[in-house]
Amino acid sequence: MLEEIAIENLGVIRSARVPVGSGLTVITGETGAGKTMVLTGLGLLMGGKADPATVRPGASSAVVEGRVRVADRPSVAQRVDDAGGEVDDDGTVVILRTVAAEGRSRAHLGGRSVPQGVLAEIADDLVTVHGQSDQLRLRTASRQRSALDAFAGPAHAELLAQYRDAWTERSALQAEIDDIETRAGERAREAELLRLGVAEVERVAPQPGEDVELAALVARLGNVEELRVAAQLAHDAVAGDEAAEQQENAVVSVDRARRALESVAGTDPVLARLGERLAEVGYVLADVATEISGYVEDLAADPAGLETAHARLAELGTLTRSYGETVDDVLAWASDAGLRLLDLDDGGERLLAATARRDELDATLERLGTAITASRARAAAELATAVTDELRGLAMGGASLVVDVERAEEPGPWGVDVVTFSLVAHAGAPARPLGKGASGGELSRVMLAIEVALATAAVDGTGQVLPTFVFDEVDAGVGGKAAVEVGRRLASLATRAQVVVVTHLAQVAAFADVQLVVTKSSDAGAVTVTGVREVTGDERVRELARMLSGQEDSDAARRHAVELLESSVVGR
CATH class of the missing domain: 3.40.50.300 (P-loop containing nucleotide triphosphate hydrolases)
Structure with a gap:
């Protein structure tokens, strides 16, 4: 307001x-x-x-x-x-x-x-x-339809709400159906590629982390002699044959140091603690020496194993080049591909379900559309009568409003009707669309009559x-x-x-x-x-008198103005 x-x-x-x-x-x-x-x-x-x-x-x-x-x-x-x-x-x-x-x-x-x-x-x-x-509020067909719907009342509004809900669901279903049908070939090609990929992964049957383990094996088998020399040197330095090397190894040196400290441990507790730590170092060195010795004994040239590992890595490489950087990536892709195949294979069932539901909604829309058309037809007759009655009091006694409800070429979210307001300017005149064939003043009065009828119905x-x-x-x-x-x-x-x-x-x-x-x-x-x-008051009387006769001080005009004010109150 x-x-x-x-x-x-x-x-x-x-x-x-x-x-x-x-x-x-x-x-x-x-x-x-x-x-x-x-x-x-x-x-x-x-x-x-x-x-x-x-x-x-x-x-x-x-x-x-x-x-x-x-x-x-x-x-x-x-x-x-x-x-x-x-x-x-x-x-x-x-x-x-x-x-x-x-x-x-x-x-x-x-x-x-x-x-x-x-x-x-x-x-x-x-x-x-x-x-x-x-611009007239009711010039367009959509505004005229909305005005008639508002005039028709709450029961009609409920029908429209049900129709719009069904229309919205039907539109969404049709979009889904169109997508499934349009992309049927594309979905089939995608499914075929996924099946080929999954079959290849299943044939190779990679294991989690297998490529990392094989790479380590190939590195070891491909460098056996270098690894043997390095391990033997390490073993000799830790616990090798002292006579052969003509020098003390680490185990002997640590043990000699431990005994030296233990000989005076009773004299100084600090040296006693250091001796204990040297004893721990000796145990660790002994364990390391044992493990290195076992490594050297197990390390043997295996050309066949090396060839097998290279072949397996090559096989895994065909997968990682297509489906991921690592074997773990390939396994993740295969899992996702399986889920996608389920979705693609479900397209036919989804299409059947969506089509069945669409057909149900079409029947619902037909039923509701018919009811809405009948409701609009009743409201159109009532609105035309109400407006025509109003026009009689507005110096347009021979004029009448015609409200037509006709079948639309295509249904829409509003129903299946086209609503047209037409004015018959006088008896015997043809009905012409609202806004054509009437003067500005006449058109304003027509609109006043319509607005009064619509406002009464709305409230x-x-x-x-x-x-x-x-x-x-x-x-x-x-x-x-x-x-x-x-x-x-x-x-x-x-x-x-x-x-x-x-x-x-x-x-x-x-x-x-x-x-x-x-x-x-x-x-x-x-x-x-x-x-x-x-x-207000006397000023208003003077203004009304001026409007009546052009002479605001005329006693006759002022009396007429007062009468108008009094009759307007009574008339309401």
């Missing part, structure tokens, strides 16, 4: 603050005073195209700022948050639009700079404008939050009793939603909860300046 609009340097408006009531707010004033600029400012706040020509002459830029209550519109509040803006603690958000005289335009939402398109996105949920130059049926409705030129070509009926219907709509109307008719303005008057004057430079103020 709009709470306030502040305008600076826009057209003839130098500075104005426009409070907007929660019910029916009418904007009145003399021709040329700048009433249209108020709607232009609102259009800018809602993401409309910026025109540098609207900047007040002599000003560098025009600024429009609006405060909008979004506490009851979580989708809008979420969009503000997504854009990085903030909703104030009182549930309102500030929208700012700046238009530079040189042509640049900037938009801010909740204190954060945003693209103009973001304002246009939230505008769909916030404001619906009806005017000769504005009575679903309790949904309606947007702010803005009507411009709704009273074009209307006068007398018809004008009173226009005002009465606007007031009726305003009991369910916020309504803003620009009007020249006192009969309409009399029904307002808040009346704003746009006045003009000239500043020192003889440039027109516009201001906006709320009128």
